[in-house]
Amino acid sequence: MRSDSWSDICRWNIDASEQLPSYMKIIYTGLLDVYNEIEKELANENKSFLVNYFVIEMKKLLRAYFQEAQWYHGKIIPTTEEYMKNGIPSSTYLLIATTSWLGMGKIATKDAFDWISTEPPILVAACIIARLVNDLVSHEEEQKRGDAPSAIECSMNEYGVIKEEAYMKIKSIIENYWKDLIQGYFKLTGVIPRVLLMSIIILTRVAEFLYKDEDAYTFSKNNVKDAISAILIDPII
Template identity: 25%
Template sequence: MEKVRTMLSQPSHKSNAIVMVDALKKLGIDHFFGEEISAILDSSYNNMYKTLKESDVKLTDIALQFKPLREAGYDVSSDVFQRFMNENGEFKQYLSKDVEGLISLHEASFLNMGEEILYTAKDFSTMHLQSSVKHLGQRCGALVRHTLDYPHHMSLKQYKARHYLTQVLLYLTSDDASLSMKELAQTEFQLNQQLYQDEFKKIKRWWSDLGLARELTFARDQILKWYLWSMTALPGPQFSKHRLEMTKSVSFVYILDDIFDIKDNPEELTLFTQTINRWEDSSALPGYMRACFIALNEVTSGIAQFVEEEYGLNPINNLRRSWATLCNAFLVEARWFADKQVPNAEEYLRNGITSSGVHSLMVHLLFLLGHRVTNETLHIIEGNSALVTCTAKILRLWDDLGSAKDENQEGFDGSYVEYYIKDNPSCSLNAAKLHTKKLISKSWEELNKEYFFNKSLSPYFKEASLNCARMVNVMYNYDEEQQLPLMNDYIQNLLFGGNN
C-alpha cells in the first residue's frame, strides 16, 4: 500500500497518475487511496481543458480522465470528445486503428446521461472494436472481447477485478506499480472471499433455523442466490453485519413473490395482504401464510433492532410499510391473473416497478446504512427516487425480456413485452424487445444522473443501488438451457474459487 501511495503522490509523469487511478478502480482497491485519488482528480479536472488544446493529445488521455471525473461527480461535459470529431459530428477515421483509445472511449460511453456524443462514441467504438478482434493477438483480443461483453460501468466491480488482474500489465508503465497493485488486489480478494464464505455459512444456519423452507415447500429455496444480492450490493469487510441482515430481507421478497404467484386463491391472498398492511394478529390466516407472517415479523423486528443499536433510531414502521407496499403490488397482479384481466403495458410496468421488490430492499438498506428520515430520504422511502425506480425498472424489464423462467419457479407471471405487443398489434416480437431494451438504456441514463450528482445520500447507498442494477444481468441472463452461466461463473470466481 505504501509503494502504491508513493507512486500516486510522485508519478514519473503526470499522465501516469490518471492511468494508475484507472487501474486501481478496475482492481477494486481504489478505496484504500481516497485522498491521493481526490488530489489527482482535482488536478486532472483543473488541467483537462488545457490538455485538450495540446496538439499531441490522445483519445486515451481524455477518455481516461473523463470516466473517473464523472464517476466522482465532477461537472465534466461529454463535449471534451468533440476534439476527436469531424465537422459531420463523427469520430475521425484514424481513431478506428487506436485500440487502446477505442477501449477507453467505449468504457466512457456508458456513463451516458442522454448525451448524443456518447451515443455516437458507443456506436463508433463498438463497431471498430468488433472488427479489430480478429487482427489482434490472443491476450489483447481477449481484453477487447471482455470489454465489449462486460463494460466496467455496467458490470460487477468484484467480478471485473478478477478478470482485470490478468490484464494489469497492459495498462501500467511502471512494473513496480503493477506488481504492488496486483499483490494488493490479490490479498484483498482472498481476505474478502474468506469473509464471504463465513457469512454464507452463517446465513445458511439462519435459514435452516428459521424453518420456513419446511413450511413453504412450494417456494424457492435459493439461499445462495439471495446472499449474492447482498454480497454484490455491499462489498467489503465493513459491511459484513449489514450483508447478513440484507440477505434476510432479500429472502422474503422471493418468498412473498412465490406465495402470490403460485397460490391461486384471491381471498386468501387478500386476507394475507390485509394482515401485512395492518400488521395485526395472523390467527385467521392459513397455516403456511401464518408461518410466513410470523417469520417476516421476526426478521423485520430484528433488523429494526439492529438499526437502533447501531444508529439510535428505530425504523420498524417504515420497514413494515415497505412490506405492505410490496404485497399490495403483488395482490394487484394476482387479481389481474385471477380475473383474466389484461393490463396495458404502462399500467403493468408502473405496478411491476413496485412488485420487483427493489423499493422494499432499498428502504431496508437505507436504514441499515444509518440514514435518517429527511426530505431526501423520503423520496427513497416513498419510492420516488430514480435510485429506486430506475433500478426497479431495469430489473423488471430485464426479467421480462427473457423467455426462460427461473429454473425453480412455477406459477403465473406477466411480461411487459407481451403487453406491449397487445397494445401495439402491428409490432413484432423483435421490435417489442428492441423497444424494451431502449427503455432499459433510458433507465440507466436516469440512474447515472442521480448516481453522479446526488450529493445528499451517502456514496455507499448510491453504490449499492448501482450494484443492484449491475446484478440484474447476472441474475436474469438465462441461456437456452434455462441456466445462468454468468451467475455460475460469478460464484466460482468470487465465492468458491479463483484463489490465484
C-alpha cells in the same frame, strides 16, 4: 389471495395471522420474525424506528403481488404503463434498496431514509430496469407454468406487435432508464452520500448480470456462483 387476506397482512400484527390460510400464515409469521430481529439489532444503535421504512416497502411489494394475482385470475392484460407502474414495487428493488441501507451504519440517516421513501427517479429507474430485464428472459417460462402477464405480453397486446418487436420496445425502455439512472447518480452526488447512491447502481448491475442471457436467478448456473465467490470469498484486493 383474498382481499380480506390482504387487509390482514396490512395490519402487520401477529394476531392477524389467525385470519390467514395455513400456507400464508407460515410466510406471514416468518416476515414478522425477520422484522422483529432487525428491529432488535437496530435498537442497539437507537435506530429501531428505521424498521418502519422496511415495513412500508414490504407492504408496497405485497400490494403489487396482489395486483398481479388479480390480473392473472381475472385474465386481464394491463397496459404497458399500468404494468410498469406496478412493476416498480414488484421488482422488489424498493424493498431491497431500502432494507440494504438498514445495515449501513450512521451514514444512512433518517433524512436519507425519508428521501428514498419518496421513490426518487434514480430508484424508480433501477426498479424498472430490474423488472424488465427479468421479463425479457423469464416471461416464456412463467407463462407456461401460469403467471400474470409480463411487459412482453402487455406490449404485444397493447401495440399489436409480435414478440420480437416487443423485445425491441422493452430493450429501448431499459436503455433510456439506464441513462436516467446514471444522470440521477451524478446529479445527486454531493446531496446524498455516494456510498448510498452506489448501492442502488450496484443493485441494478446485479439484475443485469443475473438476467443478461437467461434467468440465472431462478435457474442458477456455475457462473453466478463463481461470481459471488469471487466477490465475497476470494476478492481481488
